[in-house]
Amino acid sequence: MRCLSGALVALALFGCSDGEPTASPPDEPRCPIDSSNPRFVQIEAADNELVVARRSDGTLWCWGFDDMGVCGGGSFPWAQPSDVDCVSDFWVDGFAVAQHPDGSLTVWGGSTNFVYGENPAVEPLKLPAKPIEVKPAGVNLVVLDETGTSWFRGNIGFTWKNGDGLDSREQLSQLPFAPGARQLGRGCMPCVIYDDGHAECLGSQINGQFGLEGVDAARDPVALPIEGSVRALISTGSTCAVTEPNGDVLCAGNNSFGQLGVPWSYEPQPFFSRVEGIPPADIVKFGAETFNACALTEGELWCWGENSFEAIAPTNDYNLAPTLVEPFADVVDFALASSFLCVLREDGSMWCRGAFARGDCSHDFDWTEVSFDECWTI
Numbered sequence: 001m002r003c004l005s006g007a008l009v010a011l012a013l014f015g016c017s018d019g020e021p022t023a024s025p026p027d028e029p030r031c032p033i034d035s036s037n038p039r040f041v042q043i044e045a046a047d048n049e050l051v052v053a054r055r056s057d058g059t060l061w062c063w064g065f066d067d068m069g070v071c072g073g074g075s076f077p078w079a080q081p082s083d084v085d086c087v088s089d090f091w092v093d094g095f096a097v098a099q100h101p102d103g104s105l106t107v108w109g110g111s112t113n114f115v116y117g118e119n120p121a122v123e124p125l126k127l128p129a130k131p132i133e134v135k136p137a138g139v140n141l142v143v144l145d146e147t148g149t150s151w152f153r154g155n156i157g158f159t160w161k162n163g164d165g166l167d168s169r170e171q172l173s174q175l176p177f178a179p180g181a182r183q184l185g186r187g188c189m190p191c192v193i194y195d196d197g198h199a200e201c202l203g204s205q206i207n208g209q210f211g212l213e214g215v216d217a218a219r220d221p222v223a224l225p226i227e228g229s230v231r232a233l234i235s236t237g238s239t240c241a242v243t244e245p246n247g248d249v250l251c252a253g254n255n256s257f258g259q260l261g262v263p264w265s266y267e268p269q270p271f272f273s274r275v276e277g278i279p280p281a282d283i284v285k286f287g288a289e290t291f292n293a294c295a296l297t298e299g300e301l302w303c304w305g306e307n308s309f310e311a312i313a314p315t316n317d318y319n320l321a322p323t324l325v326e327p328f329a330d331v332v333d334f335a336l337a338s339s340f341l342c343v344l345r346e347d348g349s350m351w352c353r354g355a356f357a358r359g360d361c362s363h364d365f366d367w368t369e370v371s372f373d374e375c376w377t378i
Contacts, residue, residue, distance in 0.1 A: 031086035033058040039348025045288040045335040046092045058086040070096045070109045093136035138188025148180040158217040177221050185233035197229025208270025209239040209253030232283050240284045247280025249295050257291040258319040259305040277322045278302040288337035301325040311341040311354030
């Protein structure tokens with residue numbers, strides 16, 4: 001177990017003593033995270049059937065259908081991952097990574113590129129320097145340390161055509177990005193953002209998601225042709241970036257469901273264009289299956305792309321232009337899939353709309369507050 005109190009401090013006795021034993025100091029809290037009023041503080045969609053949430057007491061909770069061992073090795077109600085507690089941040093994408101207050105990391109779950117044996121298991125991660133950011137990147141793990149150096153574990157394919165790539169399945173290896181990165185991008189393509197605001201990525205570019213026409217793979221890091229300083233970035237089959245100082249959202253790549261914020265097309269868009277009709281944004285995320293996207297801006301959530309089960313908006317439109325998600329104006333985080341949307345509000349409550357293929361945490365077209373008594377795994 002993590003976050004156990006340290007050894008008792010020996011107290012020296014000065015002057016006269018009556019021989020009575022000195023009282024030991026009280027034990028430190030097992031988990032130095034706010035547990036006075038447990039509430040949700042972070043949510044992520046693991047896929048179209050599973051959501052994982054972190055509470056203010058450092059515990060992880062999940063609901064839906066778990067076939068990747070993200071909930072600790074199987075499908076069971078309201079499970080905490082085994083031996084993973086006192087979590088100060090977490091990430092999930094095919095597998096899960098938790099960061100603890102002491103900076104240590106634990107990784108577990110269903111990625112086949114990690115060698116766990118026959119079943120998914122929990123594994124502490126050893127790092128050469130203190131991590132400042134960690135992201136599951138598809139079937140890979142990407143780590144940024146305090147020196148600005150990026151590392152990976154897994155198998156990063158440069159192109160699905162030829163099957164070549166970077167392979168490091170049993171240990172952390174350094175990525176060929178220059179030192180000095182300040183932030184990682186989200187998504188399955190390894191990307192970093194530097195202090196000067198430019199962003200670089202590597203890997204498959206078969207959908208033009210790096211904004212470079214005629215290039216199907218980047219074997220070495222390439223700079224994204226984005227005007228302005230990049231604040232946040234997510235890259236999968238499509239890439240979207242939030243730029244400073246105006247908070248514009250720029251997207252490129254696969255647009256088969258309108259996930260670039262423009263009318264859908266079967267032809268990828270190998271250049272970055274601004275998503276029109278939304279206020280300045282802080283972060284952007286794609287849905288679990290990358291068929292849609294949402295951007296968060298000052299408590300409001302704007303989404304576009306696939307609208308299955310009316311998850312984004314109660315309309316019959318299949319592919320939506322950027323649309324304000326109503327009625328909430330105090331959203332601090334969200335989890336998006338192709339068939340459901342969950343929002344985390346300032347008071348720590350979580351509300352979901354849409355449908356899971358299994359489970360009953362949201363009810364079709366109506367917003368429903370997540371309740372521990374009503375939701376379950378199957």
